[in-house]
Amino acid sequence: MFAWFERRIDPYPPEAPDMPPRTLIRFVLHYSRGALPWLALLAVVSSLIAATEVMLFGWLGEMIDRLSQTPRDRFWDEQGGRLAFMALVLLAVLPALNLLGSLVMYQGLMGNFPQRIRWRAHRYLLRQSVGYFQDEFAGRIAQRLMQTALAVREVAMKVTDVGTYVVIYFLGALVLAAGQDWRLALPFLAWVAAYGGMLYILIPRLGRIAQAQADARAGMTGRVVDSYTNIATVKLFSHSSREEDWMRDGMDAFLQTVYRQMRLASIQDIALNTINVALIASVSGVGLWLWSVGLVEVGAIAVAVPLALRLNSMSHWIMWEFAALFENIGTVRDGIASLALPREVRDAPDARPLVRGPGAVRFDNVTFRYRGVEGARPMAVLDDLTLHVAPGERVGLVGRSGAGKSTLINLLLRFHDIEGGRITIDGQDIARVTQDSLRAAIGVVTQDSSLLHRSVRDNVAYGRPDATEAQIAAALRMAEAQDFVPMLSDSQGRRGLDAHVGERGVKLSGGQRQRIAIARVALKDAPILILDEATSALDSEAEAAIQSRLDVLMAGKTVIAIAHRLSTIAAMDRLIVMDEGRIVEQGRHADLLARGGLYARLWARQSGGFLTDDAVA
Incomplete structure (x- = not known):
């Protein structure tokens, strides 16, 4: 009853x-x-x-x-x-x-x-x-x-x-x-x-x-x-x-x-x-x-x-x-x-899933402003920006804080809607596809990768829940995480892949969290890869070890990478130099140095290979 x-x-x-x-x-x-x-x-x-x-x-x-x-x-x-x-x-x-x-x-x-x-x-x-x-x-x-x-x-x-x-x-x-x-x-x-x-x-x-x-x-x-x-x-x-x-x-x-x-x-x-x-x-x-x-x-x-x-x-x-x-x-x-608040970003009524292709990304005359305090005049972050990234091309974004690099990435992920222009992936306007399918086609490793308070296995397999144990192990090896994961344990006695990592991954070091995040993206295997200071939390030795793995991860993918440490992206196919929401230079590392423009000044004034705000003053 x-x-x-x-x-x-x-x-x-x-x-x-x-x-x-x-x-x-x-x-x-x-x-x-x-x-x-x-x-x-x-x-x-x-x-x-x-x-x-x-x-x-x-x-x-x-x-x-x-x-x-x-x-x-x-x-x-x-x-x-x-x-x-x-x-x-x-x-x-x-x-x-x-x-x-x-x-x-x-x-x-x-x-x-x-x-x-x-x-x-x-x-x-x-x-x-x-x-x-x-x-x-x-x-x-x-x-x-x-x-x-x-x-x-x-x-x-x-x-x-x-x-x-x-x-x-x-x-x-x-x-x-x-x-x-x-x-x-x-x-x-x-x-x-x-x-x-x-x-x-x-x-x-x-x-x-x-x-x-x-x-x-x-x-x-x-x-x-x-x-x-x-x-x-x-x-x-x-x-x-x-x-x-x-x-x-x-x-x-x-x-x-x-x-x-x-x-x-x-x-x-x-x-x-x-x-x-x-x-x-x-x-x-x-x-x-x-x-x-x-x-x-x-x-x-x-x-x-x-x-x-x-x-x-x-x-x-x-x-x-x-x-x-x-x-x-x-x-x-x-x-x-x-x-009872409306969603700022909503799927179009006729939105369809993104059809995965080779990963061509285009920003055509994109303009975007952040909405600040009510009554204040919004400031343009991107102004009539155009950028085309070919399938399989590896592009690095360079510029001081506030230049618009992270905003560009957030717009590609459609965390915000643009005010003017158009963003497409393989010819499909991202405003006309479902948000879930869009983000499923993009793998992201951020500077501060937070983890879910769940097991290591759950975190690594988050991008592919049906992954096998062998696939999870391969992703951990790719991220150079195979050595420390078996040593993890939690208060409930769970060990290795079953150990829980704490809220936002607080039980792991910054480098360990970053490696788990890289393994997670590797297992997701999306055609477009975004690296936002992906190795910033690693020491030099760990960064050198993972850098070679990132080369494997980037193979065959369209890559957009952000780094203040210019040495980490100097070998990209093309570098995009941004300033105040505009693209001011682009080309290969050697060509930009020879040109003697903003990029050359940034490179010359780096402190220990790291781009500081003082260096671009």
Whole structure:
């Protein structure tokens, strides 16, 4: 039975993720897709439970009147059928409704609903542009993803479960009290008005505080993750005390929202207790007065006073449920700010997979500007740049920092969309092919190659998950990593290829991380290869050993390499010298030296073969 209800909602829907709406109701409905029929069923069950409980109070009043009016020897004969029906409702119908409600809520919705939201939101975020993740703490994004999923579930379930239960119960109580005598309903109406006024005044304030609290909590978590992720830098600069102060600022910002929340909670509790005792006293007083003048029977008092006592106990629960509802609404609003953002780079509606060819790359009159602070004028990074790279040609990009070399690579990978011109691979416009197929055809080794916190095997095979052990071993040999990998181990006792490398590969040295990254790209075997300071983290001996392997890796591929150390790319087929977003020189190393231009000056002014910013001043 449990398993049947657990399988009613698919926690991992296969549909392609789309951008969620930016308004609260539509956002909640968007992520409630697939769970709405079960939320509706939960609302129906809650309504039936509330109506049944109110009916039981009414039957209790009637039973007390019958007890006072019917002789004892005829009581069972006259009231037996009514009592049997009440027993059936109390012992069978109400438990069955509660059972169904529990199964729908706990087996159907509690686990699957937020997991479904996490899955859809995570898939959408994975397809966000690189710039999205550069502008925000990774921990903050993760925190918002997790807490928004739970908040959407709580909003949807509280509205359908608690909301319908409360409305039906209040209406039933008013109808039942008015059915005894209309004057008995007046204290209930006054209480509902006062209670509604409290909700109207306090709950939105709690919601706004909750939104600020969710933002402060995400910021606090982001600071913790940022400190832990960069713990080596913290240690190297002896800034533990400074990190404590920075963290304390983040924690205190969160604590201040808690103080504000608890002040409102105290005001809410005091006001609620006041109107509750006023309800009990007024209902009791009005009921006794009506009975004393003969306008109602004792059964009416037996109905009204327990109802008032029941509302007294329920009101605290209802108030906290509504407070929690608006707190979760605040959390959802905070999540919308991060999750409901359009993708800067999107596949064209008719995008097709890139057809792999020999690897001809063309930049035709490409112009690109980075979008900075809102209102600031964007600065041109590439201006009407044209560059053609023939299949199998090895090209080196040269220039000081900010010349546009990395931007050129990022545009080829389509991390950003260009403003003018066209970029093609084998004649196919990269703006008209799918991003996944584009990047699958390009192998990249960057200056700071980060690894996944998984096994060495998983990291090496990331570009080709179906790779055999022999292929993985061959890639490791190519990257000169075959000696140190068997010696690796982790805290779980895993060794060699099974050892986990830590977050971003922190358990490995820079040179070891770089070799694993090179092995990963070698196994991917893409027709286009990009080397962005690929050997910068290696010592001279290791670099010399790997350089020969890189020659093997580059064989038959179109290669674009960036290096500040000009000696590492001097042997390329062609060198492209960039300055301020333009190509100012190009040719072979010897030809450029003979020309005596910018490249020759850079070469002459290198310090130890490394191009510094001072050298190009």
